[in-house]
Amino acid sequence: MTTDKPAGLRERKKAKTRAAIQEHALRLFREQGYAETTVQEIAAAAEVSPATFFRYFPTKEDTVVFDRLDPVMIDLFRSQPAGLNPTEALRATLRDSLATLSDEEWQLEAERQRLVLKAPELRARMLDQLYAGIDLLAELAAERVHRPADDFAVRAWAGAVVGVVMATYEMTPDLSLPDSLRLMDQAFEHLQAGLPL
Numbered sequence: 001m002t003t004d005k006p007a008g009l010r011e012r013k014k015a016k017t018r019a020a021i022q023e024h025a026l027r028l029f030r031e032q033g034y035a036e037t038t039v040q041e042i043a044a045a046a047e048v049s050p051a052t053f054f055r056y057f058p059t060k061e062d063t064v065v066f067d068r069l070d071p072v073m074i075d076l077f078r079s080q081p082a083g084l085n086p087t088e089a090l091r092a093t094l095r096d097s098l099a100t101l102s103d104e105e106w107q108l109e110a111e112r113q114r115l116v117l118k119a120p121e122l123r124a125r126m127l128d129q130l131y132a133g134i135d136l137l138a139e140l141a142a143e144r145v146h147r148p149a150d151d152f153a154v155r156a157w158a159g160a161v162v163g164v165v166m167a168t169y170e171m172t173p174d175l176s177l178p179d180s181l182r183l184m185d186q187a188f189e190h191l192q193a194g195l196p197l
Contacts, residue, residue: 018056018068021046025063026111034064034119061125064115070136073097077140086141086157087192091185098181106177117170130166134158164191 024045028037039060043053057063076096080089101109116122135149137158142149149155168187172180190196 014056015068017046017048017052018066021048021053021056022063022066022068022112023108025057025060026108026115029064029115030111034115034122061122064112064119064122065125065129067112069097069109072100074136074140078143082144084144086144087161087188089144090161091188091192094184094188095181098177098184101177103177106180110172110174110180113169113172114174130162133162133165137161160191160195161188164188164195 021042025037025042028042028045032041037060039053040050042060042063043050046053057066073093076093077089080092084092098106116126134155135158138149138154141157142151142154145154147154164187165184168183171183175183
């Protein structure tokens with residue numbers, strides 16, 4: 001009976017530590033430059049040891065590519081009404097998740113996106129994230145349409161979603177949260193219409 005509570009508290013504490021490390025890393029990257037900032041400096045700023053840093057982020061790059069919105073979006077996608085197709089569910093998920101962000105949280109997310117676009121080592125790392133994103137989206141869509149995740153149409157849909165996101169990615173970091181939300185929703189609406197030209 002008491003085991004759930006400590007586990008929940010432990011998970012919240014871990015999430016808080018991870019967020020603090022990431023926030024300090026992003027601040028230092030902005031102030032000093034990505035390449036010039038060391039793991040030791042990030043750990044010191046976050047008041048954790050380098051060993052603790054590596055328990056949360058295996059590499060410096062991970063402090064930038066880690067997207068703390070992912071678990072929230074996965075839960076929101078799964079909770080969308082059953083009658084929505086995957087694209088409709090994704091649009092609703094995007095609106096629901098971004099609407100919960102404060103201006104400060106959006107600025108942090110925008111800063112993370114700008115770093116990924118600027119640093120060559122992060123752009124290369126983002127390629128791995130894209131393939132992982134396709135796998136995750138295929139799994140979520142497969143659950144919704146009751147087909148296997150390796151179904152061709154499911155995988156093609158997941159790849160199209162990632163393509164649409166990447167096509168608009170460079171436009172969003174400098175936009176306000178409402179404008180960014182409108183742009184992403186417009187992109188998914190275009191996908192839903194079959195990407196007509």
